[in-house]
Amino acid sequence: MTPLAHSARGNIPAQTYCEHISGVIEKTKKNLEAMAPYLAEERQERYKEILYHAAESHDLGKLALENQNVLSGKEQAERLPIEHRDAGVKYLLKDKLECPEATLVYSHHRPGLPDIPDEKSADDPFRFPTAMDDTERHLPAYLQIHAKEMNGFPKTTDKKALRLSTLEYRILLSCLVDADYSDTAGGSLTGAQPRWEERLQQLDRYIQNLQNRTNQNNERNHLRTFLYQTCRNAKTNAAVEYCDSPVGTGKTTAVMAHMLQVAQSHHLRHIFIVLPYTSIISQTVKVLRDAVVLEGENREEIVAEHHHQADFEDIEHRRLATTWTTPIIVTTAVQFFETLASNLPAKLRKLHQLPGSGILFDEYHAALPINLMLPAWKWITKLVDQWSCYICMCSATTVKFWEHPAFQKQSPCQAEPLLPPKGAKDLNNFEQSRIDLHAWHNDVPHFNGASELTAYLKHYHGSKIVVLDTVQSAAYFTKFLCQHGYDVLHLSTALTPEDRERTIAEVQRRLCSKSDYPKEWTLVATSCVECGLDLSFHYGFCQLRSLQSYIQLGGRIRRNCEQDYEDAALIAFTVTEDNFNCNPIFQDSKSVFKKMIFSGEFSGMSVTEAVTEAFRQECMMPGKLSEEICKADRQLRFKTVAKKFRVIDEKTTTVVANPILAEKLRSGKRVSTQEL
Structure with missing residues (x-):
């Protein structure tokens, strides 16, 4: 009997073990190759070995006879009787307490990445107790079957286990999980071509048309034009930048022009726009789809809207958005940062798309509560230093938090101003004369x-x-x-x-x-x-x-x-x-x-100076800038970090207010996610 990896489902035939392992190896390789131009060569080789070993052994336990009986349909069961990860973990670990490839196999299904120090100190590290007896008795037989199907035994290494950072573990797990899920689903998603230079030209035309339709020849419109041209033509060598232009000056499109230039100059894979609220995402997505989608392109395949309320024309567009496959992805701070902090394989699946990307944090002042900013800054700067990402932070109330000693301790990285000093001063002077801020005079x-x-x-x-x-x-x-x-x-x-x-x-x-x-x-x-x-x-x-x-x-x-x-x-x-x-x-x-x-502290202060000073004073309050999450992250405590890094810490309940949908739910009828 030919061993199987997945049973038949509906019109989809059963998948053989050989087909699946070969497919996962190939797709994992492609995921790594897509990141390779943005990695140092020695890290490419390190990751290639880890991922290949994990992909080859991740389903070794499915070769158990009891599992094969279920997969072939001889016996019926809701799940496989023997936990199939244990055999691969045992084989890869050998006599080590932990190694990255074994941890990836352990984590590619729930409960995901564990607190590694706790797991290493357990009686049987990274093992699954219900399957251990079967593994001890039958692992040699599984290896023989694997060798027959794959023309050789799965590879392992005798090298000392490498020390990886939490971000490395998460991104490598993402490569494996995406390959596994994609192969199981019957194919990989391919995003549209970036075409950054053409999109910048299209954005130029969009802005020119807006200016032609605006008859008002006032200072505000002159400043908007100045901001767009300044951002569009700015140098692209700084890896971390900020833009503190006032509200209403067209920051989003201006900084998008800059990010398109950065993406073109550095051959980036994606541009992410991260926003604090779902209420402003749809507006931003509409503007970007009008501004940068080229003739003949499907708007949803170019600019993806990724948050829990997004609607999609079809399931394929939903998959493009939720796997971060499109050239431009607009998402929430909750979605973005809780993905970076997650330990769950399904949530981490998309993370390997992040290396080699431009990331625009729009209205970044509202993205996170202060107590989560230290670990977020640590991850952002790691994305810049090790994964070739380019960052721009945008806000009319720019806080220069990176100058604070606690943030300097996590990373000495400094954000560079996108605007020249005189331009920033002119914009700030205009802003302070636009309306009467009563708080400025007590x-x-x-x-x-x-x-x-x-x-x-x-x-x-x-x-x-x-x-x-x-x-x-x-x-x-x-x-x-x-x-x-x-x-x-x-x-x-x-x-x-x-x-x-x-x-x-x-x-x-x-x-x-x-x-x-x-x-x-x-x-x-x-x-x-x-x-x-x-x-x-x-x-x-x-x-x-x-x-x-x-x-x-x-x-x-x-x-x-x-x-x-x-x-x-x-x-x-x-x-x-x-x-x-x-x-x-x-x-x-x-x-x-x-x-x-x-x-009377506001006298003579610019907006940026005022909000930075307010931030400094708030940071001095007890418990505001705790290093607890950063410490857990350094210790590879994935489960703890995911639990503590919650952007919305309050317990929430989904309420269905639509009476028609409510009645369908009460009567037990199926309600799709699109309807909700």
């Missing part, structure tokens, strides 16, 4: 409840945005205004994605310069509106929380330098009433912001 009013806040708002005539700390506060104040006859809209993450999109569309309709909608209305929202949304209100109001949030909200006020908004202002306030609750997440940043306001 004006922070206090209100005793919704009635006082409403009375204060009545003094400002025009479109207003009010941002509150929590969903509950925003919902309460929206209801209060409605009950008192005010024209008000509500926007927060409490709304379904569909309802949020409808609300944003209505807000944009009302704010449009050509709209005849009455100017006297209010949007009550949460912090989800602070980044990336192209909105321009006359006045802005927000609960006092963080300096960064305050400055970012300023980007939604007089964004387009409207002449009739010359008295535009942004006011931070405090309010006391049971229905206005505070978000504890903002407690530390709020206290720092409040201290800086009333001590």
Whole structure:
């Protein structure tokens, strides 16, 4: 009987052991070859040996008779009776406590990469107790069968086990897992050609068309043109850069032009755009698809949208996005960083696409909480130093965190400014004159409840945005205004994605310069509106929380330098009433912001200087910059790192609000992920 690796499924025939092992070896080799131009030669040889040995032995235990009976259909079982990884682990380990190829075999299914020190100190390191007896008795027989099918015994090494970093383990496991999954599924995904130079030319045309359609000859548009040309023509030799241009100056397209130049100069594989919120991803994806997709190309095959709410035309486009195979991938900070921190094979599958890529962190100030920034910086700089990645960090509230001693300890890497000093100064001067930032001159009013806040708002005539700390506060104040006859809209993450999109569309309709909608209305929202949304209100109001949030909200006020908004202002306030609750997440940043306001520290400071100083003060608070995760990472404690590195640390529950889908779920009918 010809040994099998996978049983028949539907119209897919059974796959022989020889076919599968040969396929995984070949696909692993291709994954490594795709990374090879971005690796030092000695590391290529090291990885090639590890991956070949792991690929050749990863399914050795499937040759057990009990497993073959299930795979051939002679016996029925939900899973293979003998854990098939144990034989390969035993064979590769020999008398060593650990070696990378054995660890990859152990980890290529759940539970994934373990805490290696704990595993090494176990009675039987990296072994599977339920299969050990079978392995001890039958491993020589499995090796004989393998030799017959593959024309030779699987290879091992007597060399001393290599010491790899956690990132090396994760990326090598990604190569193996992707090869295994792809071969099992019947093929590999091939992404479209990068064509970076042509995409840059297409982006140039897109920007020129935008400028031709814009009749306003104001300073704002001149600065946007200056920023685009400066970024587009900047040198491409710096590996880590930052862009601190103010809100509303077209940073995303300008820095994308620079990243396309970098990708062309260094022959990069992909460009990643990492954003903090799903609410702004779809807008960014639409702009990029309009701007860089060439004639005759499928938009989803060029710019992939990867987050939990993304919709896809078909299953193939979903696979392209979730395996990071397209030339340009737009994803969330949660998805990106939790992949870097993960120990699970399914989540790590796509990670081998990262070496040799450009990574643009847009609105990076909001990407991570402070307590996760140290390990993230360590991984980012490793991607630069060892995996030939190029990084650009973008934010109107740029924090030069890399200058802090704790970050210098993890890596001495320094980010270089993308903008020349004079250009950055001109942009900052313009930004500070665009609207009146009341906090800059110690004006922070206090209100005793919704009635006082409403009375204060009545003094400002025009479109207003009010941002509150929590969903509950925003919902309460929206209801209060409605009950008192005010024209008000509500926007927060409490709304379904569909309802949020409808609300944003209505807000944009009302704010449009050509709209005849009455100017006297209010949007009550949460912090989800602070980044990336192209909105321009006359006045802005927000609960006092963080300096960064305050400055970012300023980007939604007089964004387009409207002449009739010359008295535009942004006011931070405090309010006391049971229905206005505070978000504890903002407690530390709020206290720092409040201290800086009333001590007069903002006088003469640029925005970048102010937010960097606020960051420095917040880092001094107890427990903010813990090295706990970095220490666990150095010790190869994969499970611990994955558990502790959680961008969203709160327990969340998925709620289905659509009554039709809810009824289908109640009745037990199948609901697809696309429907959800």
